[in-house]
Amino acid sequence: MRQSARLGQLAGIPIGVHWSVLVIMLLLVQGLAQLILPRGAPGHAPAVYWGVAVVVAVLFLTALLAHELAHSLVARHYGVRVRSITLWLLGGVSQLDGEAPHARADLLIALAGPLVSLAGAGVFAAATAAASASGAGPLPVTGLAWLAVVNAILGVFNLLPGAPLDGGRVLAAVVWWMRGDRAAGRRAAGRAGMVLGGLLIAAGFAEILLSGNLSGLWLSALGWFVVAAAHAETTDAVLRKTLAGVRVGDVMTTPPTCGYTSESVGGFVAAVVRHHPHRTFPVLDLDGRLVGLVSLARLAKVPSADRGRVRLGDVSTPVDRTGVLDPADPLIGAAPALQAGGHRLAPVVSDGRLAGIVTSHDVARATELAGLGVTPDRGGAATTSGSQAPADLGR
Numbered sequence: 001m002r003q004s005a006r007l008g009q010l011a012g013i014p015i016g017v018h019w020s021v022l023v024i025m026l027l028l029v030q031g032l033a034q035l036i037l038p039r040g041a042p043g044h045a046p047a048v049y050w051g052v053a054v055v056v057a058v059l060f061l062t063a064l065l066a067h068e069l070a071h072s073l074v075a076r077h078y079g080v081r082v083r084s085i086t087l088w089l090l091g092g093v094s095q096l097d098g099e100a101p102h103a104r105a106d107l108l109i110a111l112a113g114p115l116v117s118l119a120g121a122g123v124f125a126a127a128t129a130a131a132s133a134s135g136a137g138p139l140p141v142t143g144l145a146w147l148a149v150v151n152a153i154l155g156v157f158n159l160l161p162g163a164p165l166d167g168g169r170v171l172a173a174v175v176w177w178m179r180g181d182r183a184a185g186r187r188a189a190g191r192a193g194m195v196l197g198g199l200l201i202a203a204g205f206a207e208i209l210l211s212g213n214l215s216g217l218w219l220s221a222l223g224w225f226v227v228a229a230a231h232a233e234t235t236d237a238v239l240r241k242t243l244a245g246v247r248v249g250d251v252m253t254t255p256p257t258c259g260y261t262s263e264s265v266g267g268f269v270a271a272v273v274r275h276h277p278h279r280t281f282p283v284l285d286l287d288g289r290l291v292g293l294v295s296l297a298r299l300a301k302v303p304s305a306d307r308g309r310v311r312l313g314d315v316s317t318p319v320d321r322t323g324v325l326d327p328a329d330p331l332i333g334a335a336p337a338l339q340a341g342g343h344r345l346a347p348v349v350s351d352g353r354l355a356g357i358v359t360s361h362d363v364a365r366a367t368e369l370a371g372l373g374v375t376p377d378r379g380g381a382a383t384t385s386g387s388q389a390p391a392d393l394g395r
Helices: 021-040 046-077 103-133 138-158 166-179 182-211 216-242 265-271 296-300 335-342 360-371
Strands: 005-010 013-017 081-088 091-097 280-284 290-295 345-350 353-359
Touching: 013 046, 021 046, 021 138, 046 081, 046 091, 046 103, 046 138, 103 138, 103 166, 166 182, 182 216, 216 360, 265 296, 280 353, 290 296, 290 345, 335 345, 335 353, 353 360
Parallel strands: 013 081
Antiparallel strands: 005 013, 081 091, 280 290, 345 353
């Protein structure tokens, strides 16, 4: 879940939003302004309802951010690095680098978010009672009551026992603690999530058929997302078990086909690109240090007339915007680096020098080899000399 806009930082954690959060904001504001608030507090002008609806929707997103921030702060307490928090259409995502050190930490990280949502529900409920007792009027009372109910629903729903919900992570932590097997816990949570998602899909269609209410489509869409995410979690758990002990250096392609910052785009296309079935290439400076990556799509944006004077260094994606791996890194943790920049490729650097590259193809091959009961053997791989040895760079 990539951020479309960065909002800033909280407790040193980058906070951002995905563009889809605009959809949920529009739906929330419209529903509040045209349905919830007029029913609870009739007699106000439409502009008043819309103004209050915007404030209530912002408070809801703030509560959602507090939910994710709770996960992140507890994770950081247990030594798990937090890369960012992103709000999107169906809630929020805390992007963590690494895993909890033990089952108890996993359990507390999972529980932190729902507990904060339930606490928020209590706070808004108390604010509702206080506003009602003070004679603040039905409009703020209705808005605060809605926030209390929605936060309670958010907290309870997230505790349902199935991945990717927080309740699924609670289930995974409990199974891990009981059986001493992290992977078994994740598989159990994934299977439970697929069952839960199927029930949500069925409930949505039942609502449509029995009541004719198309809002059941939203419930079915939510169920589809739960099924897809649960399946992904189950697959990831299997991969982690399959690829345990496999390092980046075991599967990287070396030496990689690469270019140099001083080469012209035209010369590189004629001498290298047209002869190798690659889509992305590392770019080095004259001292052999990695500068970035350049893709065929980026090269194609350079007008034909300018390709003789434009250099690779001018069009490459800087290395600080790409994921970089070390040969000793576990292969199963390479996914974020492979996804960085949309290249499906990560350069491997050792002692400041480009040692090779890893692609999604390399990970898939390592997984298939593991299914055969063997691990990749770099020692038996055929290699060629020179900086333009064949490599599967993001094919």
